[in-house]
Amino acid sequence: MTTALPPPATRRSPAPRLQLVGDRPPAVPAQGTGGRVGYLVFLPANVDPVALMEAHGVRPEIHPVAPGILPAPEPEPAPHPAADRPDDAIRVDRARRMAEVDGRELELTYLEFDLLAHLVAHPYTVHTRDALITRIWGYGHIGDGRTVDVHVARLRRKLGPAHRSRISTVRRVGYKYVPDHR
Structure with missing residues (x-):
């Protein structure tokens, strides 16, 4: 059955609006906090946040982040000397973005290949789940490590019953690859 969509609502002015939400007006300083309140504001990519704030009477304060305040990313571990062992059943060719198990090419997604x-x-x-998210997905940890768990489960399924145990779970920490695990 098909239903008709309602007519589009009339659009108001396309100019973005800034609306501060809080328990007090911005002009009233908070008691004991030095008058500072932080807000998270989402804006379209083409909107200048400073100009928008000034247009609404809000004085923006921009504070550059000093080095050392944010935690440094974990250093990339050096590849293990046994990583390219010719007798290993799982072979990865990064140049051709191809992975093989016992001579059979695996059909992997982009992220599955990078993870493997x-x-x-x-x-x-x-490897902790956070470190894998940072290295493979390219962003900081958001939410739980379920994303990594799901991709590892898919990888294990594609490796097959003979080789699925090579990606070993380290409880409450993350995962490791054990090439000669049988």
Whole structure:
């Protein structure tokens, strides 16, 4: 059954508006906090936040982040010397973005390939879920580590029953690749 969509609502002015939400007006300083309140404001990419704030009578304060305030990313572990062992059943060719198990090419998604290539390049190294998200997905940890768990489960399924145990779970920490695990 098909239903008709309602007519589009009339659009108001396309100019963005800034509306501060809080328990007091911005002009009233908070008691004991030095009068500072932080707000998280989402704006379209083409809107200048400083100009928008000034247009609404808000004086923007821009504070550059000093080095050392944010935690430094974990250093990339050096590849293990045994990473390219010719007798290993799982082979990863980063140049051609191809992975093989017992001579059979795997059909991997972009992220699955990157995850497998990273694990294979660093055997016996325990990788936390946060570190894998940062290295493979390219952003900081947001939410829980379920994303990594789901991708590891898919990788294990594609590796097959004979090789799925090579990606070993380290409880409450993360994962490691064990090349000769049988």
